[in-house]
Amino acid sequence: MSEQQFSGISRRELLKTSGRVAAAGALLGMAVPKVHAAEDNTIRLVLIGCGGRGTGAAANALSAQNGPTKLVAMADVFPGRLAKAYQSLGSQFEKQMDVPEDRKFIGFDAYQKAMDCLRPGDVAIMTTPPAFRWVHFGYAIEKGLNVFMEKPTTVDGPTTRKMLELAERSAAKNLKVGVGLMCRHCTARQELHDRINSGEMGDIILMRAYRIAGPTGHASPEPRPDKMSELLWQIQEFHAFLWASGGAFSDFLIHNIDECCWMKDAWPVSAKGFGGRHYRDNVDQNFDTYTTEYTFADGSKLMLEGRTMPGCFDEFASYAHGSKGSAVISTSGHTPAKCRIYKGQKMDSKELSWRFPPPEPNPYQLEWDHLLAAIRSDKPYNEAKRGAEASLVTSMGRLACHTGQLVTYEQMLNHDHEFAPDVDKLSLDGPAPLQKGSDGKYPVPQPGINKTREY
């Protein structure tokens, strides 16, 4: 059964299937599927990190058509963010909101309190900045919870190793884990991937990916207001700080990197690259331009460009060039992808050989439909390993640009610089993982000078 057919299954059929699988499991003495009894088949959700994407992910989860869902608790470090998300979700999904005041949690332990409101088999939504992912995921595994977590899932070598280990533990417990690399769930890209696999474009020799735009997210914030603590400010402006997000490179470029590696069905073995800080006053740790050359084991390349600078040419797209033609992997942003294949390399409309027919279903909704369908039918479903690998490959490119060195996959995986080793011990009135230097500035990468560490 294809994923699409699978997600189209009716609730009644799912319940019938769930009941049959549960009975068969009991008969064979196997672990029963993580679904609830027919009289209460509602999958309960908690939202950890109630910002923009958290509100969007919860809305997708509450919109799923393949069985009832409800939100039972929320967690954040800022009461105002939680209140805004609660109001927004409440106005759209009033009947599915069951979050009384005593299930709204604030602080660095809020994630635990929220997850304590769930039963095994329910879903924890993790949409904080990535720094906290391994901490929250570890607790979810202990509690036997299914998980949806946003990308990137790691920011450096040590946290990737932790996440890969947690991925194994979650799979051993048969937990279902979705990672917010939603382009993998895009129907148009899936058909393009099938066509590439069937040899329609020959061998992929080169891919190109661009996310070159003006100022994006919190990559270059205004200076910290006096009334705000350094720690909370760094968390709020997480794109500015490598410990919190992996910086602009990791947060913004991972989707293009991941969709290209998927088309190639491989992770690159090394990366080299460069970039610079042109118009910045050292409030953040990012470069405002990046260019990276990834190399795959067969020698083929992925060329990647990232920029967050106003007044320049913009493009947000990925392309593949094969020995028998070329393809558009994504056209402008994440969706619609408008995937197409051309006979030659010019991508000239006269040489168009295939295009995905519009409209394209929304991949942010599809990723939830697929996760929830897998939970209800106890189908193996775990994207944690792949999410950690995509995050690692992204960090490999960033380390290459920030140090000015050629970096291999193994070097990145075994790298010893953990940006925030005590991220599981932060307290609201405690210090931030990153401190300014004696010059009053945050440390920034210095390629060719700092050759092994990013700062």
Ligand SMILES: NC(=O)c1ccc[n+]([C@@H]2O[C@H](COP(=O)([O-])OP(=O)(O)OC[C@H]3O[C@@H](n4cnc5c(N)ncnc54)[C@H](O)[C@@H]3O)[C@@H](O)[C@H]2O)c1
């Ligand atoms: N898949 C996508 O297309 C996509 C799009 C946007 C964001 N994202 C990802 O989603 C994540 C969040 O991004 P966002 O844009 O929603 O940011 P955001 O700042 O709007 O939301 C993050 C929220 O997490 C809260 N938070 C921070 N640390 C916390 C902690 N320790 N415990 C509880 N709450 C905490 C913040 O206060 C904030 O409300 C990032 O990893 C980002 O890369 C993915």
